[in-house]
Amino acid sequence: MSEIIVEMGGIEIGRENDTLLSLGLGSCVGVIIYDPIKKIAGLAHVMLPNSQDHEFPVIEKKALIADRDIITRRQIKDIITHDFAVILESKEKDETVSVYRQLKPHMSFISAFLPPTNGLDAIHALLNIDHDINAIVLSPSTDPSTLSQYLSNGAREVILAPFTELKIKSCVDYIIHKNLLKFADRAVPTIIGKMMNSGAEKSNLMAKIVGGAHMFPTLMDEEIMNIGKQNIEAVKRILHEFGIRVTSEETGANIGRTAIFEINTGILKIRTKDGTRII
Amino acid sequence: MINTQLTPSELDALSEMGNIGTGNAATALSKFINKNVDMNIPQTKFVPLKDFSKLVGGPEKIIVGAYLQISGDIDGESLFIFPREGALEMIDILMGRPPGTTKIVNDMDESAFKEMTNVITGSFLNSVANMFDVKLVPSVPHIATDMAQTVLDFILIKVSRSADSMLCVKTMINVEGHHIDGEFLVLFDEKSLKKILRTLHQKYGEAIR
Numbered sequence: 218m219s220e221i222i223v224e225m226g227g228i229e230i231g232r233e234n235d236t237l238l239s240l241g242l243g244s245c246v247g248v249i250i251y252d253p254i255k256k257i258a259g260l261a262h263v264m265l266p267n268s269q270d271h272e273f274p275v276i277e278k279k280a281l282i283a284d285r286d287i288i289t290r291r292q293i294k295d296i297i298t299h300d301f302a303v304i305l306e307s308k309e310k311d312e313t314v315s316v317y318r319q320l321k322p323h324m325s326f327i328s329a330f331l332p333p334t335n336g337l338d339a340i341h342a343l344l345n346i347d348h349d350i351n352a353i354v355l356s357p358s359t360d361p362s363t364l365s366q367y368l369s370n371g372a373r374e375v376i377l378a379p380f381t382e383l384k385i386k387s388c389v390d391y392i393i394h395k396n397l398l399k400f401a402d403r404a405v406p407t408i409i410g411k412m413m414n415s416g417a418e419k420s421n422l423m424a425k426i427v428g429g430a431h432m433f434p435t436l437m438d439e440e441i442m443n444i445g446k447q448n449i450e451a452v453k454r455i456l457h458e459f460g461i462r463v464t465s466e467e468t469g470a471n472i473g474r475t476a477i478f479e480i481n482t483g484i485l486k487i488r489t490k491d492g493t494r495i496i
Numbered sequence: 497m498i499n500t501q502l503t504p505s506e507l508d509a510l511s512e513m514g515n516i517g518t519g520n521a522a523t524a525l526s527k528f529i530n531k532n533v534d535m536n537i538p539q540t541k542f543v544p545l546k547d548f549s550k551l552v553g554g555p556e557k558i559i560v561g562a563y564l565q566i567s568g569d570i571d572g573e574s575l576f577i578f579p580r581e582g583a584l585e586m587i588d589i590l591m592g593r594p595p596g597t598t599k600i601v602n603d604m605d606e607s608a609f610k611e612m613t614n615v616i617t618g619s620f621l622n623s624v625a626n627m628f629d630v631k632l633v634p635s636v637p638h639i640a641t642d643m644a645q646t647v648l649d650f651i652l653i654k655v656s657r658s659a660d661s662m663l664c665v666k667t668m669i670n671v672e673g674h675h676i677d678g679e680f681l682v683l684f685d686e687k688s689l690k691k692i693l694r695t696l697h698q699k700y701g702e703a704i705r
Contacts, residue, residue: 224546225649226656240555241645244653264653272658399656432646433563433638444650473646475556490558490642 223247223260226399228391230259230411237478242428244445246401246468247476248452249425250408250461251483252417258480259408261398265444266451268400277302278393279320283313283339284328284355289380293326293355296385300393308332310339317343317350323393329356329367340371353388355380376414383410401451409459422461425485426452427476429468445469467496502663502693507540509696513627514538514665517620518680524619525669528612529589532672538680542661545652551666552577552679555645559583562613562637563651566621569630570691572684573651574620576613580641582676583609589671606639613637616680628695651683663689 222238223229225245231237233256239247242262251258280301282290290306297304305320307313309332317325325343329336336354343350354367354375364375373392376384387410390403397403413419429445436442449468456463467474467487475488486495502510518535526533549555560583562576578586584598590608591598598605617634625632640647655662662683669678684692 225645225652226546241549241643241649243642243646243649245649264649264656270657396660430646432640432642432650434640436563436638438565441650444653471640473642475643488556 221260223262225262226264226396228259228261228398228404228408228411230257230408230415231480232257232415233481235480237476237480239427239476242474242476243430243432244428244448246426246428246445246448246452247474248401248405248408248456249427249476249478249485250405250412250422250456251424251478251480252412252421253423253483254421255417256480257412257415257417258478259412260476260478261404261408263401263404263448263452264399266401266447268397268403271397271400273396278324279303279305279322281305281307281313281316281320281322281325283307283316283325283331283336285309285330285332286328289328289355292380293385296380296382297389300386300389310334310342313339314342314346318346321347322351324351324353324389326353326355327372329354329358329363337367337370340367344371351392353392374411374414377416381410381413384414385410387411387414401448402455405452405455405459409461419459422459423464424456424461425476425478426463426466426468427474427485427487430470430472430474432471432473434471465496502542506693506696510663510665510692511538511540513624513692514540514667514682516627517623517665518667520623521616521620521680522669524615525612525671528615529671531589534670536668536670538665538667540663540665543664544661545656545659548648548652548662548664549645551664551681552644552648553579556643558642559644559647560609560639560641561647562610562639564613564617564637565635566632567635568625568632570628570632570684570688572682572688574617574634574683575648575651575681576617576637577644577647577679577681579677582678583641585674585676586612586671586678589674595674601641610637610639620680620682628692628699630695655683658686 237260246263248261307316327336354372357378387407390407429449477486522533522535558580566572587598587605621632665682
């Protein structure tokens with residue numbers, strides 16, 4: 218039984234027996250997306266509606282795709298092409314190691330079946346070069362022991378076939394674009410992608426929304442008054458685009474809220490300065 | 497704004513500004529309530545946005561926040577924060593009640609509290625304005641009492657579009673006999689911060705490198 222506290226602008230995924238929390242939602246919005254059947258859920262602490270509005274400097278990133286199959290390599294490359302300035306490919310372990318040495322990519326996608334042996338060996342070889350290789354394993358297997366084997370041997374994440382845009386981009390955003398996860402339009406797809414990487418089924422997904430308040434009721438500044446409302450609307454719009462139904466909502470007004478979501482039971486509790494209640 | 501854009505001496509100079517400002521604010525408050533007031537030497541530092549609530553006791557700590565906007569030659573905002581007990585203590589002092597009396601805040605209490613924040617912020621800004629030869633006008637204060645993170649987040653949201661941390665001047669108020677944990681966060685946007693730094697360099701030139 219563990220409590221996972223999601224920090225401002227962050228995203229976390231939990232499983233059965235976990236509780237996801239977002240402490241102190243004022244104008245920010247806590248979005249919970251959950252699969253009640255697989256008992257997997259994600260929570261995002263959203264701060265702003267639209268990532269097009271960001272003013273972060275763009276840092277050029279590099280990626281490496283290591284897979285013996287050219288079609289898979291192309292597929293991944295097409296999906297990530299806008300996120301990376303340089304994308305190099307390799308077909309087997311030794312080539313992967315030498316390309317890595319030259320490129321020093323920010324992220325590496327490595328096939329579980331990379332010749333001559335497997336992806337695990339390639340990861341070990343790369344870990345001899347760098348601590349943080351941000352290796353993402355592309356695997357056809359849903360066997361949990363395989364997944365945990367990769368994760369405990371240096372992989373950041375394992376993506377299960379089919380390698381959809383949603384799954385790949387959620388990985389990229391979570392690792393490379395952490396500072397964009399505060400935006401609703403990046404947070405929601407990233408939660409969905411990561412949940413699917415953990416085995417959730419898109420058709421099971423439902424959502425709950427908390428927050429988006431206006432904390433200074435006497436303050437009539439329009440820009441400030443609208444932040445909460447805009448966050449709520451953006452979150453709802455994106456959930457709607459993904460076809461995810463909102464099952465409960467506790468938003469608006471002038472009160473601060475902490476959201477507590479128990480994945481086992483699907484119960485959402487709201488804690489305010491006046492007490493806790495279940496919605 | 498990225499931390500590394502400020503040199504240690506620039507940060508020192510801003511600290512000095514905070515120091516002078518809080519010194520003046522303490523004097524003004526002292527006259528206002530007719531008691532000895534001390535304000536600690538402020539800490540001026542960059543704080544990651546996600547750690548701000550820790551500064552004031554944690555994300556769910558119930559605080560009273562008095563928010564006002566600064567306009568004129570420089571734009572910014574200030575948030576004056578007291579833990580709820582501290583605010584009640586302050587109101588006891590303002591209204592001349594024995595400590596521990598005020599449990600629920602009525603309209604007059606809130607008025608007095610707002611007036612106090614006006615006095616403090618007004619004198620702080622006046623000294624900053626004098627130091628930089630600029631005009632600074634504070635707005636009317638707005639009050640919210642709720643969990644710290646919820647009171648802070650709309651300011652953090654604004655900054656978060658382009659940065660992961662924010663400059664904050666943190667000080668504490670000591671009213672004779674009563675140690676009241678109040679934090680005074682002054683936030684400048686990037687443009688204004690650049691303006692301030694330029695003026696610092698113009699006025700104090702060599703001393704700041």
